[in-house]
Amino acid sequence: MQKVFDDCYAMDRRCYEEFGLTEDILMEHAADGMAQYIRALDGNKKEVLIVAGPGNNGADGITLARLLHSDFEVSLYMPYGAKSDMAKLQLQRLLKLGVKPVENTPLQTDIIVDALFGAGFSKPLNEKGVELIKTLNVMKAKKIACDIPTGIDPNGNPNPVAFKADITITMGSLKKALFADHSKPYIGEIEVVDLGVSRKIYEIDTSTYLLEADDFNPPLRDNPASHKGHYGHLAIICGEKSGAATLSGLAALRFGAGLVTLVGNSIQNIPYSLMQSKNLPTGTNAVAIGMGMGYDLNSDIADSIVKNDLAVLMDADICYIPSVKTLLDRCSKTVITPHPKEFAALLKTVGIADVSVEDIQRDRFGWAKRFCENFPKTVLLLKGANTIIAYNDKIYINPLGSQVLSQAGSGDVLSGLIASLMAQGYSPLDAAINGSLAHTMCARNYKGANFSAIAEDLIEELRWLIK
Numbered sequence: 001m002q003k004v005f006d007d008c009y010a011m012d013r014r015c016y017e018e019f020g021l022t023e024d025i026l027m028e029h030a031a032d033g034m035a036q037y038i039r040a041l042d043g044n045k046k047e048v049l050i051v052a053g054p055g056n057n058g059a060d061g062i063t064l065a066r067l068l069h070s071d072f073e074v075s076l077y078m079p080y081g082a083k084s085d086m087a088k089l090q091l092q093r094l095l096k097l098g099v100k101p102v103e104n105t106p107l108q109t110d111i112i113v114d115a116l117f118g119a120g121f122s123k124p125l126n127e128k129g130v131e132l133i134k135t136l137n138v139m140k141a142k143k144i145a146c147d148i149p150t151g152i153d154p155n156g157n158p159n160p161v162a163f164k165a166d167i168t169i170t171m172g173s174l175k176k177a178l179f180a181d182h183s184k185p186y187i188g189e190i191e192v193v194d195l196g197v198s199r200k201i202y203e204i205d206t207s208t209y210l211l212e213a214d215d216f217n218p219p220l221r222d223n224p225a226s227h228k229g230h231y232g233h234l235a236i237i238c239g240e241k242s243g244a245a246t247l248s249g250l251a252a253l254r255f256g257a258g259l260v261t262l263v264g265n266s267i268q269n270i271p272y273s274l275m276q277s278k279n280l281p282t283g284t285n286a287v288a289i290g291m292g293m294g295y296d297l298n299s300d301i302a303d304s305i306v307k308n309d310l311a312v313l314m315d316a317d318i319c320y321i322p323s324v325k326t327l328l329d330r331c332s333k334t335v336i337t338p339h340p341k342e343f344a345a346l347l348k349t350v351g352i353a354d355v356s357v358e359d360i361q362r363d364r365f366g367w368a369k370r371f372c373e374n375f376p377k378t379v380l381l382l383k384g385a386n387t388i389i390a391y392n393d394k395i396y397i398n399p400l401g402s403q404v405l406s407q408a409g410s411g412d413v414l415s416g417l418i419a420s421l422m423a424q425g426y427s428p429l430d431a432a433i434n435g436s437l438a439h440t441m442c443a444r445n446y447k448g449a450n451f452s453a454i455a456e457d458l459i460e461e462l463r464w465l466i467k
């Protein structure tokens, strides 16, 4: 797990005030981090175009030009001149080496470093900036963003366009804007550079964390004398489309639930390994509800969930049903897993806000936080390119998913995985984190073409998740 921050200003300030470092020292390290990365690239890449802006992001770029000068053919392009004190100082130093900024971007180059705007990006790019970014984006070169790709605003949205990086070399620590859904196509890989002290010292407390594959805690069985009763009994409520519940059920079983029952009237053709029942079976310790259900929730089942305070995973259609609020208010072990459209419906159903899917996607962290303030007992998993898991004031980001997962049924698999862990006794938060990690790791391990995975393939991958 890595720490993630809104921005680095407080941590930079601490470096100056408590550790006696200067802006100059921090900047030298920032530029050196990029220089080391460029020096380690394949030896044929010699031409480097650095596009430097007027502020300290630009100053990082100018400093990099000094560090690379004479070992590389550096072109430094400064379309807005140097405005910040550090940019002016770094430019003076560079001029003393006899290096002058170029008047135009070259037509081709091996490497482009985007140091136009970084943490200070605060208003839309003007026409000149838009044209420049578009020109850089179509050039064939290795593309490196300094701190954050130019054009990505603090909420992670391109405004209106953004530099499309192969790698973002970010300064000091990770920032939330790198993990918005809208920024994902622009960020590329991410590398963090230390700024004069180790990251362990630089970073302060946070409530946001980035999940990694190493955080995965699988439901391994360590009791040789176990029986199915040790691994929980999950009930999945079926409705209009029983295929969704069946996929969830198979995923839950493959992920270790001892017994999985599909609950509903006359469900056809269910796989032999799943049980079926018209009512909530006695002995159920977790319930999954909403997948393919339609908008009709059996009130006896809802009452029984509330009365017995069962662990409950809620997904999909339940976001549109008013009684979702009762479940969220009254149950103490709940996970809800909407995609952005379902989340918009949920916010409206429970009376928090009437907003569009695009409003949510432009501020996923903000809306997740607002939801959790209203429902402090619930774990929210907001699906997306970078899935967010939010509980109370804590946020966990899972960046490991990919377009392999973009098809109907993969959300049903996710519900089954999380509900399976809830049945096996994981806390709702741990179930959401580990279910989501398993889901994205299955997608990463899938060997076929990235358009070809279906839900059943993800379920198959669970077999090989632990090597």
Ligand SMILES: NC(=O)C1=CN([C@@H]2O[C@H](COP(=O)(O)OP(=O)(O)OC[C@H]3O[C@@H](n4cnc5c(N)ncnc54)[C@H](O)[C@@H]3O)[C@@H](O)[C@H]2O)[C@@H](O)CC1
Binding pocket: 012, 023, 026, 027, 030, 053, 054, 055, 056, 057, 058, 060, 084, 116, 117, 118, 119, 120, 121, 122, 123, 124, 125, 126, 129, 146, 147, 148, 171, 195
């Ligand atoms: N503060 C520090 O100690 C460090 C800062 N570093 C670098 O400094 C960067 C932040 O520098 P700044 O705060 O100077 O900000 P930027 O260099 O990102 O932006 C410079 C200024 O441009 C203006 N601006 C913002 N958006 C604009 C737009 N769309 N069109 C035209 N002008 C616009 C703003 O007034 C802003 O302050 C970081 O991203 C990082 O690269 C690093 O050197 C590490 C240390």
Ligand SMILES: Nc1ncnc2c1ncn2[C@@H]1O[C@H](COP(=O)(O)OP(=O)(O)O)[C@@H](O)[C@H]1O
Binding pocket: 316, 339, 383, 384, 385, 386, 387, 400, 401, 402, 403, 404, 405, 406, 407, 408, 409, 410, 411, 412, 413, 414
């Ligand atoms: N481009 C992507 N990158 C990462 N994860 C993705 C991507 N597209 C889809 N997913 C994931 O796939 C799942 C899709 O769920 P959902 O939309 O509910 O599908 P369904 O209900 O049809 O099964 C979510 O977990 C989502 O985060």
Ligand SMILES: [K+]
Binding pocket: 057, 114, 115, 116, 117, 118, 145, 146, 147, 148, 149, 150
């Ligand atoms: K940048």
